Amino acid sequence: MIRMLLSVLGREYAQPLRRTVTLMTTTAVAEGLSYALLVPVLRSLFGSTPDDVWPWLIAFGISIAVYAALRYISDLSGFHVGTSLLRGMYHRLGDHLARLPIGWYTPGRLGEVSGLASRGVLQAMSVIAHLLAPFISASVTPLTILLVILVFNWQMGLAAMVAIPIVAAIQVWTARATVAGDAERAELDDEATGRVIEYLQAQPVLRAGGRTAERFRLLDDSLQDVQRANRRSTLAALPGAVGLAVTVQVMFTGLLALGAYLALGGNIGVPEVLTILVLAARCADPLLSLTDISGKLRGARSVLAKLDTVLRTESLPQAAEPIRPVSHGVEFDSVAFRHGDRKVIDDVTLSVPEGQRLAIVGPSGAGKSTLLQLLARFYDVDAGAVRVGGVDVRSIDPEVLMAQISIVFQNVYLFDGTIEENVRLGRPDASDAEVRAAATTARLDEVIERLPSGWETNVGEGGAVLSGGERQRVSIARALLKNAPIVLLDEVTSALDPVNEAAIQEGIERLMAGRTVLMVAHRMRTVQRADRVVFVDGGRAVEEGGHDELLRRGGCYAEFWNIAMAPVAGE
Numbered sequence: 329m330i331r332m333l334l335s336v337l338g339r340e341y342a343q344p345l346r347r348t349v350t351l352m353t354t355t356a357v358a359e360g361l362s363y364a365l366l367v368p369v370l371r372s373l374f375g376s377t378p379d380d381v382w383p384w385l386i387a388f389g390i391s392i393a394v395y396a397a398l399r400y401i402s403d404l405s406g407f408h409v410g411t412s413l414l415r416g417m418y419h420r421l422g423d424h425l426a427r428l429p430i431g432w433y434t435p436g437r438l439g440e441v442s443g444l445a446s447r448g449v450l451q452a453m454s455v456i457a458h459l460l461a462p463f464i465s466a467s468v469t470p471l472t473i474l475l476v477i478l479v480f481n482w483q484m485g486l487a488a489m490v491a492i493p494i495v496a497a498i499q500v501w502t503a504r505a506t507v508a509g510d511a512e513r514a515e516l517d518d519e520a521t522g523r524v525i526e527y528l529q530a531q532p533v534l535r536a537g538g539r540t541a542e543r544f545r546l547l548d549d550s551l552q553d554v555q556r557a558n559r560r561s562t563l564a565a566l567p568g569a570v571g572l573a574v575t576v577q578v579m580f581t582g583l584l585a586l587g588a589y590l591a592l593g594g595n596i597g598v599p600e601v602l603t604i605l606v607l608a609a610r611c612a613d614p615l616l617s618l619t620d621i622s623g624k625l626r627g628a629r630s631v632l633a634k635l636d637t638v639l640r641t642e643s644l645p646q647a648a649e650p651i652r653p654v655s656h657g658v659e660f661d662s663v664a665f666r667h668g669d670r671k672v673i674d675d676v677t678l679s680v681p682e683g684q685r686l687a688i689v690g691p692s693g694a695g696k697s698t699l700l701q702l703l704a705r706f707y708d709v710d711a712g713a714v715r716v717g718g719v720d721v722r723s724i725d726p727e728v729l730m731a732q733i734s735i736v737f738q739n740v741y742l743f744d745g746t747i748e749e750n751v752r753l754g755r756p757d758a759s760d761a762e763v764r765a766a767a768t769t770a771r772l773d774e775v776i777e778r779l780p781s782g783w784e785t786n787v788g789e790g791g792a793v794l795s796g797g798e799r800q801r802v803s804i805a806r807a808l809l810k811n812a813p814i815v816l817l818d819e820v821t822s823a824l825d826p827v828n829e830a831a832i833q834e835g836i837e838r839l840m841a842g843r844t845v846l847m848v849a850h851r852m853r854t855v856q857r858a859d860r861v862v863f864v865d866g867g868r869a870v871e872e873g874g875h876d877e878l879l880r881r882g883g884c885y886a887e888f889w890n891i892a893m894a895p896v897a898g899e
């Protein structure tokens with residue numbers, strides 16, 4: 329557990345964690361040793377000179393005070409280490425998430441990551457702040473007491489020691505019996521969290537389709553699965569809990585019987601037997617609490633294992649000696665890429681000279697957006713190379729690469745902040761005049777004038793107060809402000825009203841001016857603005873050329889437009 333904690337938290341926490349564990353162990357030993365003083369206390373009390381008990385009682389009181397002080401210090405240390413780890417852990421996880429490839433963020437990750445960032449990190453902290461001290465106390469204090477009994481009377485000490493391997497075996501057995509159930513429960517927990525998020529996010533779609541009850545049933549099923557997994561996991565731990573209770577009971581009864589036998593044989597006095605039984609009784613409570621604490625530790629362990637897996641996920645490799653491209657032409661050289669087992673891009677070779685525009689056309693799922701994502705290095709290619717200015721994108725520093733590229737994707741995400749803050753994301757150090765100029769060019773100024781608080785209008789989470797077309801204008805303004813030499817456009821396919829569409833086309837035209845552009849195009853009008861067109865189908869670049877040339881050729885591209893244009897012949 330400690331090894332797992334250190335792996336998750338980072339080596340810099342090894343020292344404070346070891347110090348805290350040592351302090352907790354010392355406290356548990358002090359507790360056990362303080363009970364040792366019960367031996368002379370009870371011996372005096374039941375012996376011929378009860379008055380002798382006072383010095384021992386004072387010594388017992390002092391030892392309890394020392395134990396209390398140690399306990400206070402070790403609990404405080406556990407709490408301090410726990411809370412500072414909590415902060416460190418949030419930073420570590422946050423930094424790591426920011427470095428992971430964008431492609432890692434699949435929709436299913438949302439439940440997993442939000443669960444880890446909230447419950448997971450808190451659970452990691454609670455191991456140190458709340459669970460470690462009781463666990464160490466529940467294991468070390470009884471061991472110390474058993475050693476005291478051994479020193480006091482070796483026969484009864486040895487008899488009590490028989491319980492040690494049994495308790496250890498029960499712990500190991502329970503851990504093994506519950507490991508699969510705990511993992512299943514953790515997985516179902518994540519799934520349920522994901523379902524809750526999906527259910528909340530999809531409300532508009534569900535209501536429009538009248539399917540709220542159906543999706544709620546899925547969520548409900550998922551929550552019931554969690555409940556069933558909880559029950560299974562509790563049942564799996566039950567034999568261990570019962571076994572531990574029986575072991576403690578049998579140990580106590582055995583000691584009683586052995587004490588009676590030894591006392592009757594005259595080998596030990598009745599006060600000594602009573603003393604040993606009192607000490608043995610002090611072992612019972614901590615031992616019995618082991619079941620509960622171990623269960624909580626196992627729960628925390630499975631979350632820690634997940635945190636560990638996320639933290640071990642490699643970010644995309646970075647070049648030891650990055651190369652900075654000096655020009656901004658783009659090349660795809662025999663590129664292949666898979667999503668899992670599926671080949672999504674298959675031996676694509678393309679080039680877009682600096683300052684030229686390439687339109688990527690093809691049926692849905694052909695791999696058009698993936699080509700843009702490979703250029704922005706959301707993923708690394710499986711074969712071949714993607715180059716910017718003749719330099720493999722894997723050899724370019726990720727920050728430098730991202731500085732070369734402006735992206736306008738279909739889904740625009742706006743953060744819960746003002747419009748100005750959202751535009752400024754394009755280039756945080758831009759002057760106010762530059763931000764205003766970008767907004768005007770993207771025709772965002774018209775939108776701002778209509779809003780009650782103008783630039784200061786809060787767009788709400790995800791940009792809720794703006795329409796789809798207005799959000800697109802914000803993203804174009806961002807891209808304009810960024811002023812990067814390469815522009816990637818994934819064309820908006822949703823129907824926009826004519827005013828918004830005209831505004832967006834104008835903004836995009838200005839964004840593309842003089843830059844190297846790769847655009848996924850769904851409209852004939854967009855394609856006509858490109859220098860060249862590539863038709864992608866099934867992950868392969870099947871035709872390439874000028875728009876008119878490809879139409880004249882009468883191949884897949886011409887056929888595609890014939891079908892696409894048929895219902896809207898006016899376009």
Ligand SMILES: Nc1ncnc2c1ncn2[C@@H]1O[C@H](COP(=O)(O)OP(=O)(O)OP(=O)(O)O)[C@@H](O)[C@H]1O
Pocket residue numbers: 434667668672690691692693694695696697698699848
């Ligand atoms: N994260 C992912 N995991 C697995 N498969 C994916 C993932 N993203 C995309 N794909 C698959 O890769 C293929 C290409 O997707 P891509 O988004 O590039 O297509 P597209 O041509 O842009 O489609 P559209 O025009 O509909 O947006 C599709 O079959 C898609 O299902």
